[in-house]
Amino acid sequence: MKKAIYFKKMTITLSGAFIAFVFLSILIKYGIINRYYTGILISFGINVILAVSLNVTTGFLGQLTLGHAGFMAVGAYCAAFISKNLVGLPDVVCFMIALTGGGLMAMLIGALVCLPTLRLKGDYLAIITLAFGEVIKNILLNLSFLGGANGYIGIPRFTDFGWTFWLAVITVLATLSLMRSRFGRVITSIRDDEIASEATGIAISRFKLLAFIFAAFFAGIAGGLYAHYMSIIEPRVFDIDKSIEILVMVVLGGMGNVPGCIIAAGVLTILPEFLRGVDNLRMLLYAIALIVIMLCKYNPNFNRLIHRWRNKLKGADRT
Amino acid sequence: MNTFSQFLMQLFNGINSGSIYALIALGYTMVYGIAKLINFAHGDIIMVGAYVCLLSINGGLPLPLAIIASIISCTVLGIMIEKIAYKPLRNASRITLLITAIGISYLLQSSFQLIFSSNSRPFPDIINLPPLIIGDITIAGKYYVTIIISVILMTVLQLFVKKTKTGKAMRAVSEDQGAAMLMGINIDKTIAITFGIGSALAAIAGILYCASYPIVSPYIGAMPGIRAFIAAVLGGIGSIPGAVLGGFVLGIIEALTKAYISSQLSDAIVFSVLILILVFKPSGILGQNAKEKV
Numbered sequence: 042m043k044k045a046i047y048f049k050k051m052t053i054t055l056s057g058a059f060i061a062f063v064f065l066s067i068l069i070k071y072g073i074i075n076r077y078y079t080g081i082l083i084s085f086g087i088n089v090i091l092a093v094s095l096n097v098t099t100g101f102l103g104q105l106t107l108g109h110a111g112f113m114a115v116g117a118y119c120a121a122f123i124s125k126n127l128v129g130l131p132d133v134v135c136f137m138i139a140l141t142g143g144g145l146m147a148m149l150i151g152a153l154v155c156l157p158t159l160r161l162k163g164d165y166l167a168i169i170t171l172a173f174g175e176v177i178k179n180i181l182l183n184l185s186f187l188g189g190a191n192g193y194i195g196i197p198r199f200t201d202f203g204w205t206f207w208l209a210v211i212t213v214l215a216t217l218s219l220m221r222s223r224f225g226r227v228i229t230s231i232r233d234d235e236i237a238s239e240a241t242g243i244a245i246s247r248f249k250l251l252a253f254i255f256a257a258f259f260a261g262i263a264g265g266l267y268a269h270y271m272s273i274i275e276p277r278v279f280d281i282d283k284s285i286e287i288l289v290m291v292v293l294g295g296m297g298n299v300p301g302c303i304i305a306a307g308v309l310t311i312l313p314e315f316l317r318g319v320d321n322l323r324m325l326l327y328a329i330a331l332i333v334i335m336l337c338k339y340n341p342n343f344n345r346l347i348h349r350w351r352n353k354l355k356g357a358d359r360t
Numbered sequence: 361m362n363t364f365s366q367f368l369m370q371l372f373n374g375i376n377s378g379s380i381y382a383l384i385a386l387g388y389t390m391v392y393g394i395a396k397l398i399n400f401a402h403g404d405i406i407m408v409g410a411y412v413c414l415l416s417i418n419g420g421l422p423l424p425l426a427i428i429a430s431i432i433s434c435t436v437l438g439i440m441i442e443k444i445a446y447k448p449l450r451n452a453s454r455i456t457l458l459i460t461a462i463g464i465s466y467l468l469q470s471s472f473q474l475i476f477s478s479n480s481r482p483f484p485d486i487i488n489l490p491p492l493i494i495g496d497i498t499i500a501g502k503y504y505v506t507i508i509i510s511v512i513l514m515t516v517l518q519l520f521v522k523k524t525k526t527g528k529a530m531r532a533v534s535e536d537q538g539a540a541m542l543m544g545i546n547i548d549k550t551i552a553i554t555f556g557i558g559s560a561l562a563a564i565a566g567i568l569y570c571a572s573y574p575i576v577s578p579y580i581g582a583m584p585g586i587r588a589f590i591a592a593v594l595g596g597i598g599s600i601p602g603a604v605l606g607g608f609v610l611g612i613i614e615a616l617t618k619a620y621i622s623s624q625l626s627d628a629i630v631f632s633v634l635i636l637i638l639v640f641k642p643s644g645i646l647g648q649n650a651k652e653k654v
Contacts, residue, residue: 099455105454105455105458157635157639158638158639160642161638161642163454164392164396164398164454164597165593165638165642165643167398167458168398168593168634168638169634169635169638169639172590172631172632172634172635172638173631173635175627175628175631176628176631176632176635179624179625179627179628179631180628182624183622183624183625183628285459285462288455288459289459289462292455292456292459296455321473321474322474324466324469324470324473325467325470325471325474327466327470328463328464328465328466328467328470329463329467331459331460331462331463331466332445332460332463332464332467335449335452335456335459335460335463336445336448336449336460338452338456339448339449339452339456340448
C-alpha cells in the first residue's frame, strides 16, 4: 500500500518535471528565455546537484564537510580530460562516458578522503575536509598536463539545458528515494545519535563511507557539467569559497530538507545575478544577507512570528 | 655561504613567519576554547589592524600611537562582532555560528574593499633596526624584532591566563560554562574579554606581518588567517601552548619546503601535514582527548 503511494508520488513528480522541461525547452527554443537566462538556469541546475548531494553528508548524515568543491574539481577535470581525449565517438556517448568517469573518479577520491577521516567528527572533520579540498586544488595547480594555473582549455561545450535539467532531476529523485530506504533511515539515525545507532548493530563506518561516496559521485557529475558548460576550468574556482557557497545553500534550505535545498540553490543562484547591476556592493549585500538570515533563523521572536503566520495561513485555508 | 648557514637562514625565516602565525593562532585557539567557534573572521581582523596602523601613520601619528590606535580599534571591533553576531547565537548549532563567522569575514573584506578599493598599498618600513650578524648569517632587523615581540606577548598571555583572576575565569568558562556561571563568573564579560585579547593580538600580528611583507590590501588577512588556523589545529585547538608550538612548526615547515622542495607545492605540503597529524592524533599535538559520554 505504502509502496503504491510512493510510486504514485514518483509518477506525479516525474510528470511534473517533464511538463516543466517541455515548457522551458519551448521557451528557450523560441528565444523567449535568452542565452543569458539559459545560462542562469544551467548554473541553477548545477547548484541543485551540488547542494542536494552535500545535503546527504551534511544534512542527513550530520557531518560538517567543507571540501565539496574539491570533489567537484576532481569530477570536472576528469570529465574534461576524458572528453578531450576521446575522439571519434558521437557527442552524446562521449559526454555520457565523460560524466560517468568524472563521477566515478570523484567517488574514488571521496572514498580515499573518507577512510582516514572516519573517526573524526564535528569541527575536526570540517577542518580535514577543508584541508583535502585545498590539497586537491593545489595538486591541480601543479599538474601541467591539466593546464595548471592557466586553466584547462578547449573543453567541448556539451552541457545544455536538457542535460543539466535531467541530471538535476535524477540527483533529486535518487537522493529522495535513497533517504526513504533503509540506508536513509540508518544515516539519519547516525546523525541523531551515533552511539545509540552503533549499539543497535549498525556498521557506522560503512554507512558513513557510503554516504560520502554517494555525495562525492554527484559532486563529480556537477563538476563535469560545469566543465562542459564553461569550456575552460581553473583550479582557483574550486576553492574553499565555493565549498562554503554550497554549504550555505544547504544550511539556508534546511539540513536534511531536499525541497528547501532546491529553493535555496535557486535563490543563491539568482540573487547574485540580480545584484550584478551594483557590482561593487554585491559581496557586501551577500555578507549582510548571510549574517541576518543566520541571526533570524535562531531568533525565537522571529520564529514565533513565522509560526503565527503559518497558522494564520492554515486557518485561512480551512475556512 | 655554506649550506648549513643557508639552512639556518631558512630556519630563521620560518621562525619569523611562525611567530606571526602563533600570535594569530592564539586568537583562534582562545575563541575556540571558550565559544567552540571557528572564528573565520579572525584573519580579517589582522587586515583591519594593518589598515588602521597604515592610515594613522599616513595621517601623521607617530608610530607608537599608530600601533596603540590599531590595537584599540581591533579590540573594540572584536568585542562588537561578538556582541552583535555571535552572542545571539550562543546556543545555536555549530554550523549556524560557522556560517555567521564566514559572513562577518566577507563583510569585513567587502566593506574595506568598498572604502579603500581593492588596490594594494605599500606599507611603510616601520622597523629599521640594524641587522644582526652572527658569523656569516645576517638576520634582518624586522625579523628579530618580530620574534622578540611575539615571544614576549605569548609569555605575558600565558601568565595572564594562568595567574590572574580573569584568566582563571576564562579557563573555567572554557571547561564548563554552566558550572562557571554557578560559581558567579560573568560569562558574557569573560567571553567579551577573550575576543578582545584575541583581536588585540591579531592587530599586533597584522602590523608585524605587514612589516615583513610590506603590502596592505583588503585580502591580506586570508592567507595568514588560514595558516594560523592550521597552526592552531596542529597544536591542538583550545590549547594556548599548542597554538604557539603549532605556529612555529608550521612556519618552519613552510619555509623549509619553499626553500628545498618547491614553492608551488608548499600549500599542498602544509595541508598534507595537517591531514597526517589529524589522522594520527585527531586532537592535535598538545590537545587533550575529549572523552565520549553516552
